[in-house]
Amino acid sequence: GESVGLHLPTLSVQEGDNSIINCAYSNSASDYFIWYKQESGKGPQFIIDIRSNMDKRQGQRVTVLLNKTVKHLSLQIAATQPGDSAVYFCAEMAGANSKLTFGKGITLSVRP
Amino acid sequence: NAGVMQNPRHLVRRRGQEARLRCSPMKGHSHVYWYRQLPEEGLKFMVYLQKENIIDESGMPKERFSAEFPKEGPSILRIQQVVRGDSAAYFCASSPPEGARETQYFGPGTRLLVL
Numbered sequence: 001g002e003s004v005g006l007h008l009p010t011l012s013v014q015e016g017d018n019s020i021i022n023c024a025y026s027n028s029a030s031d032y033f034i035w036y037k038q039e040s041g042k043g044p045q046f047i048i049d050i051r052s053n054m055d056k057r058q059g060q061r062v063t064v065l066l067n068k069t070v071k072h073l074s075l076q077i078a079a080t081q082p083g084d085s086a087v088y089f090c091a092e093m094a095g096a097n098s099k100l101t102f103g104k105g106i107t108l109s110v111r112p
Numbered sequence: 113n114a115g116v117m118q119n120p121r122h123l124v125r126r127r128g129q130e131a132r133l134r135c136s137p138m139k140g141h142s143h144v145y146w147y148r149q150l151p152e153e154g155l156k157f158m159v160y161l162q163k164e165n166i167i168d169e170s171g172m173p174k175e176r177f178s179a180e181f182p183k184e185g186p187s188i189l190r191i192q193q194v195v196r197g198d199s200a201a202y203f204c205a206s207s208p209p210e211g212a213r214e215t216q217y218f219g220p221g222t223r224l225l226v227l
Binding site: 044049089091101102103105 | 116118143145147152153154155156157160167168170171203207215216217218219220221
């Protein structure tokens with residue numbers, strides 16, 4: 001079946017360093033991707049999205065890269081801060097289907 | 113500018129009881145989605161509704177689960193005769209009326225515990 005998954009379960013980075021979180025997806029029909037951040041006890045918080053007609057999109061301190069050839073998505077966080085510590089999910093949507101398919105999540109831990 | 117609201121935030125039920133979870137979408141949003149999250153896992157789609165219509169319920173269990181989004185009032189996810197396996201966090205998301213393929217914004221969730 002189709003799935004969205006993350007390569008690593010946890011990522012530990014030093015405060016101030018850049019973080020890169022990777023995601024692989026298997027549904028070639030997926031054309032809309034979103035990164036969410038989830039802190040303990042809270043709902044997923046939208047970070048950034050990208051559509052399949054783009055390969056890069058930048059926000060404030062975050063960049064999403066999309067490589068459709070290898071079905072790979074990444075989230076880059078610049079100058080990682082303690083407040084960035086959370087679980088990060090990539091999610092994808094395919095065609096007219098409005099439901100999001102989520103990966104299992106990766107925990108980002110920022111060392112002071 | 114309130115976001116998506118869900119209540120209750122925590123709900124404890126005994127096996128066999130009913131659970132009713134409420135979701136009020138963001139102002140101006142007319143699309144509502146329900147997702148379920150088990151511990152240490154990602155969110156799983158359950159159902160997509162617009163006002164008075166169920167658009168996609170492909171993720172809903174065939175029995176005991178139902179959802180509605182009436183013309184007035186919040187969306188309701190109803191679980192009848194709950195079992196321990198229903199224990200999970202249930203999240204509601206909403207998106208604007210421009211289309212279902214807009215960004216979905218999530219509420220804080222309802223954490224259901226079945227004893």
